[in-house]
Amino acid sequence: DAKTTQPTSMDCAEGRAANLPCNHSTISGNEYVYWYRQIHSQGPQYIIHGLKNNETNEMASLIITEDRKSSTLILPHATLRDTAVYYCILLYRGSQGNLIFGKGTKLSVKP
Amino acid sequence: GAGVSQSPSNKVTEKGKDVELRCDPISGHTALYWYRQRLGQGLEFLIYFQGNSAPDKSGLPSDRFSAERTGESVSTLTIQRTQQEDSAVYLCASSSFFGGETQYFGPGTRLLVL
Numbered sequence: 405d406a407k408t409t410q411p412t413s414m415d416c417a418e419g420r421a422a423n424l425p426c427n428h429s430t431i432s433g434n435e436y437v438y439w440y441r442q443i444h445s446q447g448p449q450y451i452i453h454g455l456k457n458n459e460t461n462e463m464a465s466l467i468i469t470e471d472r473k474s475s476t477l478i479l480p481h482a483t484l485r486d487t488a489v490y491y492c493i494l495l496y497r498g499s500q501g502n503l504i505f506g507k508g509t510k511l512s513v514k515p
Numbered sequence: 516g517a518g519v520s521q522s523p524s525n526k527v528t529e530k531g532k533d534v535e536l537r538c539d540p541i542s543g544h545t546a547l548y549w550y551r552q553r554l555g556q557g558l559e560f561l562i563y564f565q566g567n568s569a570p571d572k573s574g575l576p577s578d579r580f581s582a583e584r585t586g587e588s589v590s591t592l593t594i595q596r597t598q599q600e601d602s603a604v605y606l607c608a609s610s611s612f613f614g615g616e617t618q619y620f621g622p623g624t625r626l627l628v629l
Contacts, residue, residue: 410543447519447606448558448621467563502560502574503608503618 407431408492413510422479424509426492428512429473437468437475438495440505441488448491448505451477455497517541518623521607527627528597535625536624540609547590548618551605560605564590566612590616597628
């Protein structure tokens with residue numbers, strides 16, 4: 405019952421921008437779009453989240469379409485250390501509970 | 516500030532032995548979660564603590580698994596009579612009461628049951 409759809413894998417050249425798409429056509433009005441990633445042999449890492457406005461932090465930018473049915477995570481200058489599985493999930497604001505990750509996108513950054 | 520820490524980082528044990536895994540959450544975080552991740556698999560929720568409320572134990576796979584938390588600090592996950600299928604990475608995460616949907620994970624404990 406995944407509410408988000410992501411490509412299984414993507415490649416990106418080192419130093420270029422990595423654009424990771426996520427479809428969430430059934431998103432409800434008070435669900436936030438969250439992105440986590442998991443680098444091999446490490447715990448998941450929070451990246452960024454947003455509701456409807458575009459967001460930027462030191463790690464990435466998040467672009468959410470006006471109808472909120474899809475979003476794109478942008479790593480502006482990908483490095484080899486950004487190779488990981490990236491997960492897009494929907495969460496209600498203030499929700500407290502276990503995270504359910506889908507399959508995610510395996511991003512491979514190549515030299 | 517300091518993130519979530521877990522110990523030990525690696526644990527090798529023999530089938531049938533008991534193990535204790537420790538998690539130190541981020542200071543001030545009221546919520547604490549335990550997950551299990553088998554090799555090549557996704558996260559599997561185990562248990563969730565929120566402040567002084569009764570924990571959500573709905574993810575514990577059997578009565579060999581238990582967890583405790585002292586107030587809003589350290590948590591211990593105990594696995595009794597370990598089995599080979601318990602081999603996995605055990606991950607702990609914590610979150611604040613406000614903005615609790617953002618969970619911060621520790622590095623995990625890699626458990627190998629021989």
